[in-house]
Amino acid sequence: MLQRTPLAVAVATLLLGSVALAQELPPQADNAWFTEAQATLQERLARQLNTSRAKNVILMISDGNGVGTNYATRLWHGQQNGNYGDENVLPQESMPHLALVKTYNVNAQTPDSSGTGTAMLSGVKTKAGVVNVNENVSRGDCSTVMDNALTPITRMMSDAGKATGIISTARITHATPASGFAQSADRNFEDDSGLPEGCEVPDIATQLVTAMSEGWVDIAMGGGRRHFLPAEVTDEEGQAGRRTDGVNLIEQAQAAGARYVFDDASFADVGSLDDGPILGLFESSHMQYEYDRTGEPSLAEMVEASIGALQGAEQGFFLEVEAGRVDHANHAGNLHRVLEDGVAFAEAVAVARELTDESDTLIIVTADHEHAIAFNGYCGRGTPITGLCHAIDGEGVEYLADTLELADDGRPYSVVGYLNGPGSVIRKEAMPPALSMEADHEQGGGEGTGTDMAMNDADAEPAPIGTGGDVVAQQLLDRLDITTETDEAGNSTDYRWIGSRGPLTQEEATDPDYLQQATIPKSSETHSGEDVAVYASGPFAHLFDGTVEQNFIFHVMHHAAFGAE
Amino acid sequence: MSRTSTRRRWLRDHLAMAGAIALSPVLLSRSAPVPAEQATAAVRLRELYEKDGSFSALAQSLAGKRVPVRGFMAPPLKADAAFFVLTKRPMSTCPFCESAAEWPRDILVVRTKRRFDVLAFNIGIVVDGVLELGTETDPGTGFVSRVRLTDAIVERV
Numbered sequence: 001m002l003q004r005t006p007l008a009v010a011v012a013t014l015l016l017g018s019v020a021l022a023q024e025l026p027p028q029a030d031n032a033w034f035t036e037a038q039a040t041l042q043e044r045l046a047r048q049l050n051t052s053r054a055k056n057v058i059l060m061i062s063d064g065n066g067v068g069t070n071y072a073t074r075l076w077h078g079q080q081n082g083n084y085g086d087e088n089v090l091p092q093e094s095m096p097h098l099a100l101v102k103t104y105n106v107n108a109q110t111p112d113s114s115g116t117g118t119a120m121l122s123g124v125k126t127k128a129g130v131v132n133v134n135e136n137v138s139r140g141d142c143s144t145v146m147d148n149a150l151t152p153i154t155r156m157m158s159d160a161g162k163a164t165g166i167i168s169t170a171r172i173t174h175a176t177p178a179s180g181f182a183q184s185a186d187r188n189f190e191d192d193s194g195l196p197e198g199c200e201v202p203d204i205a206t207q208l209v210t211a212m213s214e215g216w217v218d219i220a221m222g223g224g225r226r227h228f229l230p231a232e233v234t235d236e237e238g239q240a241g242r243r244t245d246g247v248n249l250i251e252q253a254q255a256a257g258a259r260y261v262f263d264d265a266s267f268a269d270v271g272s273l274d275d276g277p278i279l280g281l282f283e284s285s286h287m288q289y290e291y292d293r294t295g296e297p298s299l300a301e302m303v304e305a306s307i308g309a310l311q312g313a314e315q316g317f318f319l320e321v322e323a324g325r326v327d328h329a330n331h332a333g334n335l336h337r338v339l340e341d342g343v344a345f346a347e348a349v350a351v352a353r354e355l356t357d358e359s360d361t362l363i364i365v366t367a368d369h370e371h372a373i374a375f376n377g378y379c380g381r382g383t384p385i386t387g388l389c390h391a392i393d394g395e396g397v398e399y400l401a402d403t404l405e406l407a408d409d410g411r412p413y414s415v416v417g418y419l420n421g422p423g424s425v426i427r428k429e430a431m432p433p434a435l436s437m438e439a440d441h442e443q444g445g446g447e448g449t450g451t452d453m454a455m456n457d458a459d460a461e462p463a464p465i466g467t468g469g470d471v472v473a474q475q476l477l478d479r480l481d482i483t484t485e486t487d488e489a490g491n492s493t494d495y496r497w498i499g500s501r502g503p504l505t506q507e508e509a510t511d512p513d514y515l516q517q518a519t520i521p522k523s524s525e526t527h528s529g530e531d532v533a534v535y536a537s538g539p540f541a542h543l544f545d546g547t548v549e550q551n552f553i554f555h556v557m558h559h560a561a562f563g564a565e
Numbered sequence: 566m567s568r569t570s571t572r573r574r575w576l577r578d579h580l581a582m583a584g585a586i587a588l589s590p591v592l593l594s595r596s597a598p599v600p601a602e603q604a605t606a607a608v609r610l611r612e613l614y615e616k617d618g619s620f621s622a623l624a625q626s627l628a629g630k631r632v633p634v635r636g637f638m639a640p641p642l643k644a645d646a647a648f649f650v651l652t653k654r655p656m657s658t659c660p661f662c663e664s665a666a667e668w669p670r671d672i673l674v675v676r677t678k679r680r681f682d683v684l685a686f687n688i689g690i691v692v693d694g695v696l697e698l699g700t701e702t703d704p705g706t707g708f709v710s711r712v713r714l715t716d717a718i719v720e721r722v
Contacts (some may be wrong), residue, residue: 230637239632294616329661334654513611513654523686 015175023193047096054362054539054560055316056350058307059120059159059553060092062345063176064327066532067100067371072335072416075343076386078175080343083190084382091350092365095535099544101553103369103532106135110529113327114187116368116550117179121320122150123554131175131184131204140186142199149183153554154318157561158216161315163273165306166217167280169287169299169341170324171224173204176368180320181217182207191227203227209249212277212473213256219273219309221280221302222324223287225250225262236262239284253279267297272309289325290344291512299323300347316360318561321348328369331524333423333515335386335416339407353537362538362560364553370530372419378405379415387510388412404506411501416516421525423515428500431482497521607633607691610653613712614671620698624712633693634673635722638684646678648703651714654689673710674703674710675717682719689722 028034065073069092078088105115108128115128122132129139132150145542154164168177173190182204188194192203202210205227211217228249229241243249256259257276261267270278282296290298297305303321310317323345349365356363379389380399389412390399404412486492501517508514518525534553536544542558613624613634625687650656651673675692684690694717702709 292616332654422687424687427688429688430682430684513609515655 002083004115027292049542050359050539052360054360054557055361056162056318056356056361057308057316057557057561058319058321058356058361058363059121059363060321060323060345060349060352060363061117061176062323062342062365062367063170064321064330064369064371064527065342065345065367066373066528066530068370068373068375069326069330069338069342069531070367070533071375072373072385073339073346075337076374077343077346077380081384083478085385086381090346091353092346095353095363095537097536097541097544099534100531100547101366102547103550104529108529110527111369111392112175112187112527113368114175114179117176118150119549119551120366120368120553121152121154121179123153123551123558124150125549125551126150129187131178131182131187133185137185140196142185142196145183145201147187152180153557154180154211155216156558157318160562161313162561163218163306163310163313163315163317164216165219165221165310165319167219167299167302167306167320168222168322168324169344170222170322170328171227171283171286172208172220172222172281173227174222174286174324174397175222176324177220177222177320178204178208178260181211181220184185188366189409190224192449193231193242193245205243205249206247209253209256209279210260212253212279213269215277217277219278219280219306221261221278221282221306221317222322223281223283223285224241226284228281235284237284239350242410250279250281253277263295264297267301267305269452270309272312274312277406286325286328289329289341291337291340292391295360298347299344303348303351304355316561318557319352321352322434323348327371327527330418331421331526331529333418333421333525334513336510336512336514339386356538358538360539362536362541362557363556364534364536366534366553367532368550369527370532372421372526374417374419376405376415376417377428383413383415383508384510386514386516387414388504388506389415407426407501409501412504413501414504414516418516418518418525420520420522421518422523423518423525424499424521425501425517425519426497426521428495429498429520431494431496469531531536544561549558574707587589607635610634610636610651610673612670613673613696617671620712624696624698627696628698630696631693632696632714633691634696635689635691636673637686637688638690638719639672640686643685647680648706648708649683650679650708651675651690652686653694672710672712674708675719676713676715677717677719684688684719691720691722693718693720 053549074088074090074093077090078085081088092135103111103116103387105111105128106125108115112128114131115126117128118132119125124134126133126135127137127139130137132152134148136148137144147238154166160210166172166177166180168174170177171190172399175187178184178187184201184204190204195203208217208220225235226239226242228559229235230243230246230248231241233241233248235241241272250260258279259276261270261278261280262282262444278305287296288294306319310319326338326341326345329341342541378387379393380392381397384388391403391405393400407413480496483495484492485495531547534544540556543556579661608623613621615621632641634651636653639652639656641651652669653671675694675697692714693712699715700709700711703714
């Protein structure tokens, strides 16, 4: 049985009622951690549930920004602002309601963005790789799309009289934004060039322009110009289109009354919807990473312009926002760009909250999935999140500047690593000539060399493996795990996958182009099936609680907009 | 007997003579690595470009001169080509975000002095060559480049 000490009684009393707060204070009551937690408690106790109908709904998705990636962004953002990082609060983290989200697709433990986008925008989970069709459709099979199509919430919002917008820093035809307006058997059907023969379902770019022409998408901004232009047409930046049907969808949209903007200058005059729908295509492919951005608007600027244009709608608006390149930088294993785009997303969240009223606007901030990102320890407070892990200072707070944590190989390591990806320390190495029969032969190894003997003796029986050197050599050879590859010209090369972690300095690790170390070699780092968070404010945001299925997000938006009194 | 088993047998026999020292990762490199301080002193690809894609003052000052540049070897466009593309970060492809190869803007074409050994896309290298600025189309492949290093020698970091 627990013993109740006087201190425990005091704390219990303190926590049970504010009346007792001033009377029985524990010794830690003056501690800043204690008082700040008490302030948070009072703020939470004062919260009122908002059960009003949502006039406006904003769904903000940071692609690939799971709990881990978001944590890294929190630290980066804080450290950029001069604090240790841990204590920092991102704009989405100050939102009052939160749940964890299970992101798997119907057929995938590790989800993809079109399956997750469909869950959020249409309310049902489906297979990986398909857009707004149910799980009866096999990926790539156009023939079953029409019988299994799902209606995205964008259409429902528009039918209810709301203005709608979809913006992304990825191509606007990419999986997540496409989930806001398209139905497709494959997310890669971004233009007609990829459609299978006989496919009667229009490509994703065509569907967007159709939706704008029909009037149920009022704003679409992002990258992806090439999917709207014929191959024989070059865009404003000299890049060729990808369409093979000769159709210029930008001209089609303009003919239907849309205004087309393509850079930061034309974007500056984007104006309101009074002058027609807005089509912004700022890059041939994806928009630039925030770190590299020039000549095109930021995500926050696109959010500001979109809300400004949509706010004039009498019945309110629906806006889908995607930070598409957090995901891409994670795929590349380049944490610096992940975090720069993560902060750009956070700034967009802040803008959305500032420009709207929590009483009538439901804002949902989430990710579609996480990545194979992981965090090493034990790092001292304030250790640069993109850099090497510094040791903890037992006598102080800030990390020990002169002491790096070392692995068993004697090398330092970065705080963040990836389980797989291009930063892998295991690399594909060609066998050196001294160990490669093919290489020696090409170089004309002299008569009587080991190479020639082997080549000339190709059909002979192998020498029996005896003892001593033969056995050791065979064991070593087995460990080498050699793979032979033959190129188009018929040249064979022996490879092995081998790795060790070389020396690494803090300057190198914090370089913007550095790839964090990974374990399993893959040219592109993968998603993971780990949960993501959903943050929410506004009408019915309190429905986000506990751990939910991803498609539940649609149902909260739908209820807040249509189901509430 | 298959070529692979022949190769393996030869390697086994050869290794018996060469001894375990031949398995050292250092010796598995095809060429001696560039010393760390030399690699650090090499120009970074990003230093040749401004954000808007124009050439930097550094690039213009180095045009026509022999310059060491750090980067990574993108997978060659075709076998036996005497040129490859240098990228500032390992050129990875993403099956979930790209339907075709995406070349970043800030790349550099390398024309080598002699046939080079292909290295994996994520092995750091320093390329020492004569810097050329200006748009040019490779007659063999049609690849358009804006910056080149010619008469180049490739060394791994």
